[in-house]
Amino acid sequence: MAPVSRRKRANSAKDRGRVDTRSKLIETAGVMFAEYGFNGATAKDIAKLADTNAASVNYHFGGIEGLYEEVLLHARRRFIDDQQLIEALAANDDPVERLRNFYAFVIKKVLTPASSWNIRIIIREFVSPSYALEKLLDQDGQPRVSFLALIGSLVDLPPGHPLFARVMFNVSTPCLMLLLADQRVINQMFPGLLEGPRGEEALADHLTQFALAGIQAVMAGHGKAKAQAKKPAKRAS
Numbered sequence: 001m002a003p004v005s006r007r008k009r010a011n012s013a014k015d016r017g018r019v020d021t022r023s024k025l026i027e028t029a030g031v032m033f034a035e036y037g038f039n040g041a042t043a044k045d046i047a048k049l050a051d052t053n054a055a056s057v058n059y060h061f062g063g064i065e066g067l068y069e070e071v072l073l074h075a076r077r078r079f080i081d082d083q084q085l086i087e088a089l090a091a092n093d094d095p096v097e098r099l100r101n102f103y104a105f106v107i108k109k110v111l112t113p114a115s116s117w118n119i120r121i122i123i124r125e126f127v128s129p130s131y132a133l134e135k136l137l138d139q140d141g142q143p144r145v146s147f148l149a150l151i152g153s154l155v156d157l158p159p160g161h162p163l164f165a166r167v168m169f170n171v172s173t174p175c176l177m178l179l180l181a182d183q184r185v186i187n188q189m190f191p192g193l194l195e196g197p198r199g200e201e202a203l204a205d206h207l208t209q210f211a212l213a214g215i216q217a218v219m220a221g222h223g224k225a226k227a228q229a230k231k232p233a234k235r236a237s
């Protein structure tokens with residue numbers, strides 16, 4: 001029985017070692033990719049900093065491309081919890097409250113301290129896209145469905161309508177600005193944006209009110225255009 005137990009312990013130690021090596025490669029690669037980009041970091045350099053050999057990159061990820069994809073997905077999972085976002089988008093029957101919940105969620109995420117490379121590598125990928133961007137965007141499936149449902153409840157238009165896409169663009173642009181810009185840049189460009197006892201809440205309220213005013217204006221214009229199109233054309237005298 002003793003030899004079997006020793007073999008089990010040895011195998012367990014090997015498994016832990018593999019997990020530790022994999023995690024160390026992801027963390028080390030994340031820092032390097034965030035700093036130098038996909039083309040600026042090699043498997044050899046990453047492995048050296050992770051105190052392992054370059055062959056381990058192939059063993060765990062199938063190569064530098066697989067490692068980069070895993071790092072991106074790891075960063076996204078750490079930065080944005082899909083379930084929390086879905087719950088925020090469905091936490092209230094009132095679409096206005098759901099919109100505010102969406103803004104509040106994004107603002108809180110942006111201002112919550114996180115491992116810096118997680119945010120920076122996502123920003124780098126959006127600013128200078130690589131082959132892996134499509135795979136990163138594929139992870140947004142269910143949150144995107146929830147977001148589309150929110151926009152649909154605000155405009156009462158099908159997702160394929162041009163105005164639907166424009167409203168979605170307008171609603172999400174402030175969030176992209178907050179996510180992609182460095183916090184110091186935001187503070188310098190927009191001093192006072194988050195100041196006050198209700199800084200974060202006040203910003204969420206403001207973005208909600210501003211978005212709703214815009215939606216109401218464009219939908220009113222859309223309604224007038226539809227009504228005008230239904231009027232019979234005047235005959236030439």
